[in-house]
Amino acid sequence: MKTPKSLEPLVRDGLVDEVVRPLKSGKEAVVYVVQSEGEIRCAKVYKEANKRGFHKQALYQEGRKVRNSRQARAMEKNSRFGRKQQEDVWQNAEVDALYKLSAAGVRVPKPYNFVEGVLLMELVVDEQGSAAPRLNDLTLTHDLAIEYHSHLIKEVVKMLCAGIVHGDLSEFNILIDSVGPVIIDLPQAVDAAANNNASMMLERDVNNLANYFGQFAPELLETNYGKEMWKVYESGHLKPDYLLTGSYKQSEQRSDLNSVMREINDAREDAIRRKYEQIE
Numbered sequence: 001m002k003t004p005k006s007l008e009p010l011v012r013d014g015l016v017d018e019v020v021r022p023l024k025s026g027k028e029a030v031v032y033v034v035q036s037e038g039e040i041r042c043a044k045v046y047k048e049a050n051k052r053g054f055h056k057q058a059l060y061q062e063g064r065k066v067r068n069s070r071q072a073r074a075m076e077k078n079s080r081f082g083r084k085q086q087e088d089v090w091q092n093a094e095v096d097a098l099y100k101l102s103a104a105g106v107r108v109p110k111p112y113n114f115v116e117g118v119l120l121m122e123l124v125v126d127e128q129g130s131a132a133p134r135l136n137d138l139t140l141t142h143d144l145a146i147e148y149h150s151h152l153i154k155e156v157v158k159m160l161c162a163g164i165v166h167g168d169l170s171e172f173n174i175l176i177d178s179v180g181p182v183i184i185d186l187p188q189a190v191d192a193a194a195n196n197n198a199s200m201m202l203e204r205d206v207n208n209l210a211n212y213f214g215q216f217a218p219e220l221l222e223t224n225y226g227k228e229m230w231k232v233y234e235s236g237h238l239k240p241d242y243l244l245t246g247s248y249k250q251s252e253q254r255s256d257l258n259s260v261m262r263e264i265n266d267a268r269e270d271a272i273r274r275k276y277e278q279i280e
Contacts, residue, residue, distance in 0.1 A: 006045045007032065009116045016043065016120070023123075023131060028187055033131070036120055041112065044119040046091050046187070094187040095119060097164055104162040105240070106155050107182045127178040135181065135212070136171040145216035152181055152209055153225050156202070158240045159183075160233050165190050165198045169205035171212040192233070199230045224248040 003011055003019050010016040020033040023042060034043045091114075098111040098121065110122040124132040140148065152174070159166065166189055173185035192198045203226035214221035223246035231248065232238045 004030075004032065004045070006030075006116075006118060007034070007043060010043070010118055010120070013115070015113060015115060019043075026185070028185070033123060034120075036112070040123055041120055042109075042123040044121065046117050046119075091117060091119075091187065093189055094185075097186040097189040100162055101159060101164060101183075101186075104158055106158050106162070107180070108186070109182065109184060124175045124177050124182050124184070126176070132175040132177045132182065134172060135174040135176055138176060140213070140216045142217050145213040145220070148176075148181055149209060149213040149217070149220055152183075153206070153244065154240075155181070155183060156206060156209075156225075157229060157238065157242060157244070160192055160202065160229060161238055161240050163192050165192050165195075165202045166205050167201045170208040202226055202230055 001019055001021055007016055007019055011019075016034045016036050017038075018035040020035060020040070023031040023033050025031075029044045029046045032043045032045070034041055036043075095111060095114045098108055098119075101108045102110055109124055111119065112122070113120040126132045135148070156166070156169070166183065166186060168185065168188050169183065173183070175182045175184055190198050190201060192202070195201075206226035206229065210220050210223055210225070225244055225246050227248040228244055228246065229238070232242060232244075
């Protein structure tokens with residue numbers, strides 16, 4: 001096929017030998033099957049901000065590090081340079097996450113290079129060597145749903161131990177290769193320690209898994225791995241092999257606001273009374 005303009009720099013630099021065909025077009029990027037260094041890989045070309053369908057980026061960008069104060073100021077002012085820096089930070093988030101998660105043993109596509117807004121990475125394939133299907137495209141048995149769900153919960157735990165929350169995990173960004181689930185699409189990944197929305201995003205990711213797999217194994221709808229996982233993470237005890245139960249009980253003790261306010265007022269009155277006693 002004709003080389004897309006976005007991939008021409010990589011072809012010129014010898015990073016891509018040939019563009020084989022388009023693979024998919026999503027809300028954030030267009031993905032092509034390419035030949036690179038004698039292997040079949042994929043090239044993810046990020047869309048410009050005004051052409052993306054991903055909303056509420058501010059929630060995901062909180063806590064992301066920038067190179068210097070000039071870059072940070074430009075991003076705050078939303079200048080032309082600042083918008084370019086925001087794009088760089090957004091795209092690099094996925095690249096950084098892939099390298100970090102791959103090193104942590106999480107099943108994600110192996111990254112090879114990132115040049116001019118194009119991410120070269122492993123093409124995930126099925127048993128026949130074709131591009132692997134999304135989880136959403138499959139019909140599962142009860143036992144396979146239980147197996148995949150259990151595996152993905154362990155992957156989410158490993159991700160959290162590496163300090164990362166996917167932020168948009170669902171059946172639409174999980175591929176099934178010859179071995180099992182592979183997690184993809186991470187430009188919205190957040191720093192678990194630096195983003196105030198991380199716990200909410202983690203719980204949503206985990207609930208998405210329960211709701212999807214619950215179609216085939218209804219007992220999964222009763223699990224509550226998200227809150228349990230975050231509680232253990234906050235305690236500092238979460239490890240990649242930590243055995244979760246899937247249950248979480250919130251404290252049944254509720255603060256009596258009126259009682260608390262009475263105690264505060266009584267303490268204030270006591271303080272005033274003691275002050276006047278000292279004066280007298």
